[in-house]
Structure formats: structure tokens, C-alpha cells
Amino acid sequence: TQLLEQSPQFLSxxxxxxxxxxxxxxxxxxxxxxxxxEPGEGPVLLVTVVTGGEVxxxxxxxxxxxxxxxxxxxHITAAQPGDTGLYLCAxxxxxxxxxxxxxxxxxxxxxxxxx
Amino acid sequence: xxxxxxSPRYKxxxxxxxxxxxxxxxxxxxxxFWYQQALGQxxxxxxxxxxxxxxxxxxxxxxxxxxxxxxGSVSTLKIQRTQQEDSAxxxxxxxxxxxxxxxxxxxxxxxxxxxx
Numbered sequence: 001t002q003l004l005e006q007s008p009q010f011l012s013x014x015x016x017x018x019x020x021x022x023x024x025x026x027x028x029x030x031x032x033x034x035x036x037x038e039p040g041e042g043p044v045l046l047v048t049v050v051t052g053g054e055v056x057x058x059x060x061x062x063x064x065x066x067x068x069x070x071x072x073x074x075h076i077t078a079a080q081p082g083d084t085g086l087y088l089c090a091x092x093x094x095x096x097x098x099x100x101x102x103x104x105x106x107x108x109x110x111x112x113x114x115x
Numbered sequence: 116x117x118x119x120x121x122s123p124r125y126k127x128x129x130x131x132x133x134x135x136x137x138x139x140x141x142x143x144x145x146x147x148f149w150y151q152q153a154l155g156q157x158x159x160x161x162x163x164x165x166x167x168x169x170x171x172x173x174x175x176x177x178x179x180x181x182x183x184x185x186x187g188s189v190s191t192l193k194i195q196r197t198q199q200e201d202s203a204x205x206x207x208x209x210x211x212x213x214x215x216x217x218x219x220x221x222x223x224x225x226x227x228x229x230x231x
Contacts, residue, residue, distance in 0.1 A: 006157075031218040042119070042206050042222030043158070050215060088157050092218045100146055100165060101210055101217035105157030 002027040006106030014114050021109045023089035024071045030094045032072045037086040079113045119223035127229045128197045136192045136226045138207030145212035149192050152204040197230045
């Protein structure tokens with residue numbers, strides 16, 4: 001069974017601070033996605049990374065996929081109240097006949113940014 | 116709309132009742148997934164369809180759970196004889212299913228099921 005450990009579980013910060021969320025596994029993933037979910041809504045895809053060592057930037061968000069494709073991080077610069085939400089990492093593996101993109105999710109990080 | 120839609124958004128069922136949850140995926144998306152999400156947790160995989168074929172049902176928690184996608188578009192997740200532990204948000208997601216796009220799933224808003 002593949003597991004993704006996400007940390008921290010809760011993060012409460014002031015507007016303007018920087019933060020990093022981590023996603024770790026002992027398993028290798030073919031791809032790693034980050035999603036953001038707001039209450040009462042489904043997860044919204046932020047980014048997909050597929051290459052070990054890959055770094056992607058989306059405005060104030062920076063995503064990194066580990067060289068061994070077992071871990072990832074999400075860094076937010078100068079957080080804003082609008083960044084508040086549940087952040088989820090999810091990995092897909094092509095192993096064991098699951099090349100259709102079956103996702104394993106982390107437990108999520110609840111981020112609260114105070115004005 | 117162009118997104119994934121689910122209905123109903125909220126469902127309250129008495130223990131022992133049967134429920135049916137509907138998912139309308141994005142038009143043209145080959146792959147369809149169902150996930151179960153407990154409060155404050157990440158979604159957990161239930162089942163996967165490629166067109167009308169159910170290729171993976173390894174995540175269904177018991178034989179009370181049944182899913183179908185008879186024409187390769189709309190899907191229904193049915194739960195028979197609901198139990199309190201079935202209370203959760205049920206999410207549907209779809210993807211193009213090929214190449215790198217197979218990793219990018221687009222989620223519906225979910226159905227919140229409460230079993231009393």
C-alpha cells in the first residue's frame with residue numbers, strides 16, 4: 001500500500017508570512033499533484049509534476065518534486081487570507097497495472113492565513 | 116457548465132436505507148473515479164471506470180457499495196443498507212485518461228452523505 005505523509009496537518013499564520021508544506025512517501029510516484037479544497041467544494045488542481053527534481057512556480061506558489069520522486073513540497077510566499085484552505089498532495093503510480101492515474105492522497109494541510 | 120457535476124449535493128438517509136449518488140463527468144473524459152472523503156481527511160479511492168468498463172473496484176469498502184457507468188458517461192454510486200460509518204463526502208472525478216493528462220483529475224463538488 002502506498003502512503004503519502006503530509007505535514008504539518010495544521011498551519012495558522014499571519015498575512016505576509018512564508019510557509020512550506022511537505023509530502024513524503026517511501027514509494028516512488030509517476031506523478032505528484034497538489035490540490036486546494038475549500039469547504040463544500042471538490043479539490044481543485046493546482047499543479048502536476050512528473051519529473052524528479054522538477055520545480056514549478058505559479059505566482060506566489062512554488063512546487064518541487066524530489067529527485068527520487070518520493071516527496072514533494074509546496075512553498076507559499078507572502079501568504080494572503082485568500083490562500084486559506086485545505087491543501088492536498090496526491091500521487092499517481094503506474095505500478096501494478098494502475099497506469100490510469102489512480103491517486104493516493106495525503107491527509108491534507110489546513111492552512112489559515114489571518115489578516 | 117464544463118465541469119464535473121454531482122447530485123444531490125446533500126443527502127440524509129436513515130440507517131438501512133439505500134442511496135444513489137450521481138456524477139456527470141466532463142464531456143469526452145474517458146476516465147471516471149469515485150473517492151470517499153472523511154471530515155478533515157484526504158480523499159480515498161473507491162473505484163475507477165474507463166468508459167463503461169469498471170477496471171478497478173479495489174477501494175469499495177464492502178459489497179453494499181456498487182457503481183456503474185452503463186453508457187460511458189454518467190455514473191451512479193449506490194450504497195445499500197446504509198450504515199453510520201458510510202457518512203462522508205463522496206467525490207467524483209474525471210480525466211482524459213491518456214498520456215500525461217491521465218494524471219490530472221477534475222473533481223466535482225461532492226455529495227455529503229449523512230446517515231442517521
